[in-house]
Structures are given as C-alpha cells and as structure tokens.
Amino acid sequence: MTRSGRFLLWSGIVALCAWVLVPIYLIGVGAFGGRAAAFRWPKGILPVNTSLDQILVFLRIEGVANAAMNSLIAAGLTMLFSLLLGAPAGYALARFSFRGADAFRLMVLLTRAFPLAILALPLTVIFIKTGLYDTPLGVSLVHTALALPFATLVTAGLFQGIPREFEEAAWVFGCTRFQAIRKVVLPLALPGLAASAVFAFVISWNEVFAASVLTVRERTLTAYLLTVLSESPIHYRFAGGFILIVPSIVFIFAVRRYLFALWGVTSR
Amino acid sequence: MAGIVIDRIEKTFGTAKALDAVSLTVADGEFVALLGPSGCGKTTLLRIIAGLESRSGGRVLIGDRDVSDLRPADRGLAMVFQNYAVFPHMTVFENVAFGLRTKNAPEEKVRRNVMRAAELLHIEPYLERYPAKLSGGQRQRVAVARALAVEPAVLLMDEPLSNLDALLRLEMRADLKRVLQEAGTTTVYVTHDQTEAMGLADRIAVMHSGRIVQCDTPMTVYAAPATTFVGGFVGSPPMNFVPIRNEDGRARLDGFEATAPGTGELLLGFRGEDVRIDAPERGLSFAVAVAEPMGSHVLLTGTIADKLVRVVAPTGIRVAAGERIGIVPDPERVVWMSPETGAALPRIIS
Numbered sequence: 001m002t003r004s005g006r007f008l009l010w011s012g013i014v015a016l017c018a019w020v021l022v023p024i025y026l027i028g029v030g031a032f033g034g035r036a037a038a039f040r041w042p043k044g045i046l047p048v049n050t051s052l053d054q055i056l057v058f059l060r061i062e063g064v065a066n067a068a069m070n071s072l073i074a075a076g077l078t079m080l081f082s083l084l085l086g087a088p089a090g091y092a093l094a095r096f097s098f099r100g101a102d103a104f105r106l107m108v109l110l111t112r113a114f115p116l117a118i119l120a121l122p123l124t125v126i127f128i129k130t131g132l133y134d135t136p137l138g139v140s141l142v143h144t145a146l147a148l149p150f151a152t153l154v155t156a157g158l159f160q161g162i163p164r165e166f167e168e169a170a171w172v173f174g175c176t177r178f179q180a181i182r183k184v185v186l187p188l189a190l191p192g193l194a195a196s197a198v199f200a201f202v203i204s205w206n207e208v209f210a211a212s213v214l215t216v217r218e219r220t221l222t223a224y225l226l227t228v229l230s231e232s233p234i235h236y237r238f239a240g241g242f243i244l245i246v247p248s249i250v251f252i253f254a255v256r257r258y259l260f261a262l263w264g265v266t267s268r
Numbered sequence: 269m270a271g272i273v274i275d276r277i278e279k280t281f282g283t284a285k286a287l288d289a290v291s292l293t294v295a296d297g298e299f300v301a302l303l304g305p306s307g308c309g310k311t312t313l314l315r316i317i318a319g320l321e322s323r324s325g326g327r328v329l330i331g332d333r334d335v336s337d338l339r340p341a342d343r344g345l346a347m348v349f350q351n352y353a354v355f356p357h358m359t360v361f362e363n364v365a366f367g368l369r370t371k372n373a374p375e376e377k378v379r380r381n382v383m384r385a386a387e388l389l390h391i392e393p394y395l396e397r398y399p400a401k402l403s404g405g406q407r408q409r410v411a412v413a414r415a416l417a418v419e420p421a422v423l424l425m426d427e428p429l430s431n432l433d434a435l436l437r438l439e440m441r442a443d444l445k446r447v448l449q450e451a452g453t454t455t456v457y458v459t460h461d462q463t464e465a466m467g468l469a470d471r472i473a474v475m476h477s478g479r480i481v482q483c484d485t486p487m488t489v490y491a492a493p494a495t496t497f498v499g500g501f502v503g504s505p506p507m508n509f510v511p512i513r514n515e516d517g518r519a520r521l522d523g524f525e526a527t528a529p530g531t532g533e534l535l536l537g538f539r540g541e542d543v544r545i546d547a548p549e550r551g552l553s554f555a556v557a558v559a560e561p562m563g564s565h566v567l568l569t570g571t572i573a574d575k576l577v578r579v580v581a582p583t584g585i586r587v588a589a590g591e592r593i594g595i596v597p598d599p600e601r602v603v604w605m606s607p608e609t610g611a612a613l614p615r616i617i618s
Contacts, residue, residue, distance in 0.1 A: 165353035168320050171340040172347045173418065174370035183370075187357045 024245060030238030031055060054239040067224035070136045071205060074220050077140035078147055078204035079197045085144070086151025086200075087193060091181075093152070094159035105156075108149045116142075120213045127214055134215050142210040147200035154199070158192040159185065195255040202248045270331025270344070270421035270454060271296040272317065278325035279312055279478075286312050288478040289326070296331075299448060299455045300483075301465035304475035305501065310458045311426055313475070317456060318347050318424050330422055341370075346420035350427040352411040354399045360386075360410050361395040367418035385413040388447050405436045412444070416451055423448070425457045429464060441467055462502045466490065474498045492603060496535065496610040499603070505540045505567065505578035510552065511607060512536045519604075521573060522553040526599050529613040535605040538597035540567075541580040551594035554579070559587050 032050040058064065089108075093101060123142065124133065132138030162185055170180035186193075211223040219227070225240045232240075272294040279287035287309045294300045302310040315321035317328055319340035327336045335343045346367065354363050362369075364385055368378045386392045389409040399407055408428060415423055428444075429437045445468055448455055459465050465472045466486045473483040474497075482494035493499035499507030512521045512534050519528035519536065528534055544551070554577060556570040566581045572595065579595060587593060604613040 163351065163353065165349045165351055166355060168318075168340075169347070169349060169353040169355070170366075170370075171320070172318060172345065173367035173414070174341045176339070176341065179370065184355055184357075 024249070027238055027241050027245065030235060031242035033235075054235055055243065058236055058239040058243065061228065063219075063224060063228070064221070067219050067221045070139075070215075070218050071221035073136040074139040074143060074211070075201045075204040077137060078143040079201045081140065081144040082147040082151040082200040083155075083193065083197050086148050086196070087155045089152045090155030090157075091159050091185075093156040095164070105153065108152050111145055111149055116209050116213075120210070123210075124213060134218050136218060136220070138214055139211050139220060140204065142214065143204035143207055144200075146207065146210075147203045150203070151196050151200055154196045155189070155193065158189050158196070161192075162188050191257075198251045198255045202251055205247055206244075271298070272422055272454060272456065273329040273332075274313070274317065274326070275329065276326040277313065277316055277323055277328065279309070279316065279321070280324045285478050287316075287323075290475075290478070290480055291326075292473055292480060292483060294454055294456060297452050297454055299457065299468060299470045301457045301459055301469035301472045302475055303459055303462060303465040303472050303502070306460060307477075308475040309478045310460075310475045314424055314426055314456060314458045317422075318345060319343055343422075344420060345422040345424060346415035346418050347424040348408075348411050348415050348426065348428045350430060352404075352407045352431070354407050354410050354414070356399050359396055359398055360391060360402070363399065363410055364391075364395075364413045364417050366414060371418070381417045381419065382413075385417040388416065388450065389413045389443070405432055405440060408432060408440060409443075412447065416447070416453070420453060423451075423453045423455045425455065427459055428457075430459070430461070437464075444468065462504070466502070472502075474501065476501075491539075491601065492612065492615075493537070494612050496537070496605050499537050499605075503539065505580070507537050507539055507603075508572075508575075508577045508579070509535045509537050509605065510572050510575050510577065523550045523594060524552045524596065526602065529604050529615070530606065533607050534613070535607050536597070537603040537605055539601065540578045541565075542598045542601040543579050544596040544598070545579075545581055545585065546594035546596050548592045548594050551596035554593050554595045556587050556589055556591050556593060558589060 031054060032052070092098075093105065127133035127138050132141065166184050166188070167180045170184045171177070175183060206222065208222040208226055211220040212226060215223060222244060225244060229237045229240045272292075274290060274292040274294075276289045276291055277287055278285070278289055290309070290313060292300070302313060304310045312321060316323045317330075319335070319338060323336070327334055329335065330343060330345065355366065358366070361382060364382045365378050368381055373381075382395075383392075386395060389412055391406065391409050391413055394402060394406060394410075399410065402410065408431075412428070429440055432440060441464060448468075457465075457468060469486060471483060472486050472489045473480045474489060474494075475481065476495075476497050482489055482498050484492075484494075489498060489502055493502065493507060496507075496509055499509065510521065512519045512528075514528045514531055514534050517527060519526050519534060521536070526536075528536075552572045554568075554570050554572050556568055558569040560567040560569070561583065564583065566583055566585055566587075568579050568581050568587060570577060577595075581587070604615070605611065606613055
C-alpha cells in the first residue's frame with residue numbers, strides 16, 4: 001500500500017471510531033462529572049471531579065427500578081420469541097429448497113418497512129381489547145416483530161455455514177432429524193444463536209417508540225426515561241443516557257466475535 | 269454382514285434422468301467400486317442406498333430386507349463422507365463412539381468397539397483430541413473408524429480419499445484395503461479415480477450417464493472393456509482405439525493384419541503396453557509426436573490413421589518426435605468394438 005493509501009485508511013478508521021466513541025465518551029463524562037462538567041464549556045477532554053452520585057441518585061428515582069424490570073422482561077421475552085420463531089425459520093431457509101424461498105427472504109425484511117407510527121393506533125386498540133396493553137408481554141410482541149427478520153436471516157446464514165454432511169452423518173449413525181439437530185447442529189450453532197439472541201435483546205432494550213405508545217404505567221426503561229428526563233436537569237439526563245447505553249455496549253462487546261463471524265469478517 | 273440388491277433404481281431430477289433403471293447385486297463381504305466421471309450418477313446411487321436421497325423408482329434390499337422406505341438410521345449401514353463430516357465439537361473418542369451411543373450401547377461395548385476401531389486405523393494417540401487439531405488424513409481415519417465401530421452390515425464410502433494429497437492417498441489406500449479385508453464388511457465405494465477402484469475393489473461397476481455399463485473384476489474391466497467409454501476411462505494411459513476395415517474376416521491397416529469379428533468398419537482397441545515396436549513398414553504406422561521418458565518406461569504420444577494413440581515403450585528406445593515407427597498390438601489382447609454403438613464385439617477364438 002502506498003503512503004497516501006495508508007494515510008487514507010488510517011484517517012478513515014480514526015474518523016469512524018471517533019464518530020461512535022466521542023459521543024459515548026462525552027455522555028460518560030457528563031454522567032460522572034456532575035453538574036459542573038455537564039455545563040462546562042468548552043468541554044474538557046478529561047473528566048473532572050468524577051463521582052457516582054448522579055448515577056446513584058438517578059437509580060433511586062421513583063419508578064426507575066420498576067421500569068428497568070419491565071425492560072428486562074420485555075427484552076428477555078423478545079429474545080426468547082425471536083429465537084424460538086426465527087431459528088426454525090432460518091433452519092428451513094438454510095436446509096430446504098421450497099417455492100418462494102427467495103421471496104420469503106425479502107418479505108421477512110419488509111416487516112421493517114412498515115412505519116410503526118401507522119401501526120400504533122390499530123395496535124393500541126387491539127392490545128386494549130386483548131388485555132396486552134400496558135404489559136411487558138405486549139411490548140415484547142411488537143419488539144419480536146422488529147427483531148424477527150434479523151433473527152431469521154442471521155440464523156439462516158448460521159445454519160448454512162454448518163455442512164449438511166454433519167447432519168447426514170448423524171442420520172446414518174442412528175439419529176432422527178430432531179436428534180441430529182439436538183446433538184450436532186445446535187452445539188455447533190450455539191455461539192451464533194447466542195449472538196443473535198443478544199442482538200434481539202439489544203433491539204428491544206433500545207426501542208422507544210412502540211414502548212412509549214403501548215404502555216402507560218408499566219413503562220420500559222427507555223420509554224420511562226424519555227418522559228422523566230425531559231423534565232430533569234441536564235446532568236441527570238447524561239446519567240440516564242449512560243445507563244441506557246451500557247447494557248447494549250456490554251452485550252455487543254461480549255458477542256463481538258460471533259457478530260464478526262456472522263457478517264463474514266474473520267476475526268483472529 | 270449382508271449383501272445388497274439394487275433393483276431397477278431410477279432417479280429423475282426434473283426431466284433429467286440421473287439414474288436409469290440401475291441394477292446391481294453386491295455379495296456379502298464383497299467390495300464393489302462405483303467408478304465413473306462426475307455427473308454419472310454414482311454418488312446419487314450411493315446416497316439412495318444410504319437413504320439420504322429419495323428415489324423415483326425401484327427397490328433397495330440390504331440382507332434380503334427391503335429398506336427402500338426406511339430412514340437412514342434403520343438401514344443398518346455406515347457411511348464415510350468425502351469431506352469426512354467428523355463432528356468438530358466432539359473428541360475423536362466421542363466421534364468414533366457416536367453411532368454406538370445413539371443406539372444406547374452399553375458403556376463397556378462402546379469402549380471395546382472404539383478401541384478396536386482406533387487400533388485398526390492407528391488413531392489411539394488422538395482419542396482425546398478435537399478434530400480441529402488433526403490433519404486431513406487423520407480426520408479421514410477417524411471417519412472410517414466411526415463407520416467401523418458400529419459394526420455395520422454395509423459400509424458406504426463416498427470418494428473418501430479425494431480430499432487427501434497424493435502421497436497420503438496412496439498410504440491411506442493401502443491401509444483401507446488392509447482394514448476392510450480384516451473387517452470383511454460389504455462395501456460400496458464411490459470414486460472417479462480408476463487406480464483406486466482397480467486397487468481396492470473385488471468388482472468395479474463402471475457408470476456412465478446414469479447407467480452401469482460394465483460390472484466385472486478389475487482385470488476384466490481393464491483387459492476387456494464392454495464399451496469404448498470403459499476402455500477410455502479405465503487405465504492410464506487409456507485404451508487406444510483405431511478405425512480399421514474388416515474384409516472377409518481379416519482386418520487390415522498399414523502393415524497390420526488380424527482375424528476380426530463382424531464386417532466393414534471396426535474399431536481396434538489395444539492397451540498402450542500390449543504392443544511390440546517394430547520397423548515402420550510392419551504393423552500400424554505410428555507418427556510419434558512426443559516421447560516422454562517416465563523412468564520405468566517411455567510414453568509415446570502420436571497418431572495412427574489420424575487418431576490419437578499412446579503407447580508404452582521400454583526405456584532405452586531411441587525415438588524422436590516426427591519419426592514413424594511400426595506398432596504391432598498383441599493379437600491375444602486386442603478388443604474389437606462397433607464404431608456405431610461403441611460396444612465390444614464378441615472375440616473370435618481362433
């Protein structure tokens with residue numbers, strides 16, 4: 001690579017990293033730096049008088065614990081549903097050739113093309129009728145609809161990467177189709193399945209619109225913070241923002257190897 | 269232990285006929301190689317025997333039992349795959365034990381069979397390792413051990429050596445022959461490599477576009493091919509075919525003359541090593557194009573009556589490209605083919 005080429009590559013890398021990391025860093029500084037740090041201008045590079053006070057105060061705000069619990073339930077259920085529905089669909093896409101398989105692949109993505117804002121009113125009506133309104137279960141159902149396309153397509157790629165011969169060998173050596181899946185396919189797919197599960201979790205955890213529309217008292221953390229924070233001082237907003245970011249970062253960091261593998265980037 | 273009867277198996281993909289009423293009987297303990305170029309249907313046939321592929325017609329019997337509609341698991345067979353298909357998340361021991369475990373064999377039997385199979389294939393040192401730590405050759409040994417550990421009635425092998433490099437293949441071939449002779453298992457072995465088929469099999473079934481064109485012992489397939497295709501596919505160099513005219517029972521070309529069956533235009537088939545080299549005016553007139561010294565012999569490539577011909581000459585022969593020499597095929601070993609059908613004509617015993 002030429003000198004200028006290398007320079008372009010590295011400046012690109014630095015710019016992309018900065019694009020993601022600088023805002024996160026600034027939120028972190030604001031969250032731990034107290035009122036002074038939040039209002040200081042120009043912003044300092046290094047955090048000043050860091051303390052956990054705001055985070056702790058924030059966590060003690062009434063309703064935060066309940067909202068966090070709702071978020072966990074909704075995200076957990078979303079993870080469960082999208083895997084239970086998405087993995088079999090992905091397996092079918094990977095292993096069987098059936099009429100309309102390609103169309104199905106496309107259609108699955110189209111669920112994301114529906115603007116939630118249009119669906120919000122009818123959904124609310126139906127949810128009130130069925131008693132799903134204002135429950136984490138109801139929120140998780142909508143979130144599952146959002147996460148399912150990814151779960152299906154990602155697991156399809158995952159199962160495609162497991163040679164058919166492994167299954168055939170299992171059949172020849174005495175397994176039924178389900179035994180072969182349990183003994184051979186699932187153990188090999190497990191890391192990838194875990195990754196797509198976490199992905200579904202993060203999608204649900206971060207989703208705010210549907211969660212705000214479909215709940216009143218039983219809000220998820222994102223929806224709750226959205227209402228609470230708009231009325232709080234700015235350094236508390238930083239603290240709330242930080243708490244919202246952390247789980248996603250931790251999860252994505254934990255499964256980064258599998259995400260890379262899913263996207264075809266080899267990681268060493 | 270069991271024999272296999274393949275009874276008029278058909279397979280169609282859409283409108284294409286992949287297998288056209290193929291029948292084959294494999295005796296108990298026999299080793300049959302399915303040999304043919306890619307796309308001839310040999311792997312499809314093997315997979316139908318295994319139950320991994322559906323059939324469009326016909327029956328498969330294993331040990332007198334109709335297994336056509338049984339799941340692979342219930343057919344009492346084992347299989348070795350081309351890419352080994354050794355499970356990466358299990359140790360070598362668990363891989364070899366896999367078939368026994370799914371059948372809930374007692375622990376003592378599992379251990380005994382695994383150890384015996386491991387010993388047979390010299391993989392005892394790796395039993396606790398994971399396949400990722402093994403070479404291709406070692407993985408293939410594990411795959412064979414896994415198949416033998418279940419003491420199958422029938423063993424199916426799908427090009428098991430084709431992913432190994434040349435030297436390893438030679439070594440593994442000799443080992444396979446030893447191991448399978450010891451085990452005495454009925455074996456069907458798919459390959460496109462005629463040397464593998466020649467070296468390993470009791471009988472070779474040569475397949476061509478969805479049919480078995482000849483099924484016989486390796487030496488018969490080699491010396492008396494049923495069609496020009498078999499002659500050209502089996503043996504290296506392939507059998508030579510030269511058009512020749514038969515008048516009143518004597519076929520003549522250049523200075524060569526022999527008693528021949530049929531009348532009119534014929535194809536004279538002979539192996540490159542079944543010839544005597546003579547003066548240009550005697551025998552078939554051979555225009556040498558290339559002479560390749562191979563160490564043990566010299567391979568001569570050229571033309572007879574504008575047909576490409578390869579013959580094997582002893583080392584020390586002095587022939588240069590562009591020269592003409594006489595080729596006299598051994599009349600005892602020539603074959604006669606019909607140029608229209610490509611099928612062998614009955615030999616005349618004189």
